Amino acid sequence: MRLTFIRPMEPELVEQPPKGDGWSHEVKFDGYRTQLIKDEDGIRLHTKTGIDWTKKYRTIAKEAAALNADSFIIEGEMIVTSDAGFSDFHALRSAIARRPQDLYLVAFDLLYLNGQDLRDMPLSERRDVLQALVPVGRHIQFSEALPGTGDAVYHLACEATLEGIVSKRLDSVYRSGATMNWRKIKCYVEAEMDIIGVQREAGKPAMVLMAEKDRYMGGAFVTFKADKRQALWDRVQGKVGAPPPKGLKKQKVEWLKPGLVGRVKFLKGEETLRHASLKGFRDESD
Template sequence: MAERLAFIPPMEPKLVVKPPEGENWIHEVKLDGYRSQIVINGPDDIRVFTKTGADWTKKYAGLVDAALELDVKNAILDGEAIVINETGLPDFNALQKAVHDNPYAMYLGAFDILHLDGRDLRDLGCQTRREILHSIIKPNSRIQFSETMPGDAKAIFYLADQAGLEGIVSKRADSKYRSGPTTNWLKTKSFTEDEFELLGVKRERGKAAFAYLAEPGSGKYRGSAFITLGRDMKDRLWKRVQDHAGPRPEVMKEKPEAEWVKPGIKLRVKHLRGDHAHIRHASLLGFGDEE
């Protein structure tokens, strides 16, 4: 009797500034959703797990139904759960809502397969695993194959950026599947600009200054951004900080050297697209009321 399949920690791509060059790479669009793993142990035992191994089977009922349609005895599929908007693009906000109230709204962009019908596929090359995965995907299903994008990596990334997508993931065609961080898979993310509300700033002698930022309206902490403005803009920012000095916001812990401000200062910020909880690689561009 075959051993029952269980969740396997996913292979995690390293974030890089630009996509790799060379012919031994597979490039895919990076879908803006939740990394998900479908574990199939027959028609009566199909589960869907998050990146960290949490069982979200009930939240992904539509994906379970789609997995039932696959002509497999057992399998483990790796992919990204998404909800698409009216233009056909992934909508992360809609996904967050659907997780709580619509378990049939999700699609899975499947990009890898770890097990199939009693065989461990992780020692096969990525290209070979993807060919096997493609062969079992059904048309018009909520489980769709994440297609390889043809062409030069720089051109692919440029097109993804212009389309408002999160970026691309590049994988060595011969790479084996190994759980955890790896340099055999690389992700290149696009930047975007958003407006945030200033909570405070931190300035220490000899170190780069940075700003604490919140979601406008809600006051929810979203992360920090380096203050890389020119001297004139920096001087104007410091003046606003002094003029709007206030108590420490409730959402923030006590931080030495921090100068807190009252609500009202809006800033334009450049950050990586798709960072929904806390922004990363962020820098200030200017004031929100001076666009």
């Protein structure tokens, strides 16, 4: 029987980890979601959207062929690790192209095994079977659950500068698409960026628009108290009047001349600012 790609189950992004003991908490690895299939036609590895990347992941495919099962569908995250041992998303693309032997597949779920569809089994049971299938110390690794409450695991993950955690209901069955039975909780980071514009509309939260090395990063909410907010607007007033940056001719934006720098807090591991807030600012002309 030829197995086909199954559309992934997707965790919802939430602000806080769930409470209670009915949850499993895993590290949120910073890589490419990957589905590993073995059937009578051999080994295939698919991206999150179902594209066949077996040739790119040939070292993982070779190792997968040695797993002790006739057929399976394993879900995992393809990663490469940094010198510190953390998943390094920025190094992943070059590793795929030039150093495929450095890739690891962190396996976190098992959807099918030896002719049996496991998606109606509780997550805890699927993971027990998966852990028994995956040998220790290879490039296909089992994603261990972290001990402790959601709050404690999340705190430790952020202290360790990880991207965040994924919390999953232990009794959850596998269903394709977005679900609150799986939740991802990302850690926040802070960085300084240039404030290039301001959006102030009546009845809406004020926002500053940020750029890093001339690359537009998105907006950050201004949540200062009245006196600090007024100090920011005073600085802004002296810099209003710059032309809109290329490709950013937004309505109702006051574009600013260079010099105003903001310290912004935002979700780690995103291409642009998400859930971002302005924490401080300085004027480089001072």
